[in-house]
Amino acid sequence: YGLAGLLVAQPQLIATLPRRQAMLYKDNQDLRIVRVPFQIVPIETNMIWSPLLQHSKAHQWLRRSLIEFSASVADR
Missing domain, CATH: 1.20.5 (Single alpha-helices involved in coiled-coils or other helix-helix interfaces)
Structure with a gap:
């Protein structure tokens, strides 16, 4: 997940990350953090x-x- 913030800063790209990881990017003005509009099945x-x-x-x-x-x- 370490590169996700850099990658999605590019136009027209998105990423799905665990909430804790996404929150590392909350201060980045170029990114929006939103909930996915569907249920994600937990990973065992x-x-x-x-x-x-x-x-x-x-x-x-x-x-x-x-x-x-x-x-x-x-x-x-």
């Missing part, structure tokens, strides 16, 4: 890791941290 995100890391304490901590962080920002 999954974690995948090697079975060799299943019992790694560090990897367990990382997976737990990612789940907790994701839950904390899910509805923002």
Whole structure:
């Protein structure tokens, strides 16, 4: 999403971004942020890791941290 603001600053271009990402561009006078006129189906995100890391304490901590962080920002 990092280049979206630069790309849509060009005439006749649009982009669909998550609200949090779009708000990074709210001060750009050349861009308008509007809600889409239709329902967007949520995207399912999954974690995948090697079975060799299943019992790694560090990897367990990382997976737990990612789940907790994701839950904390899910509805923002």
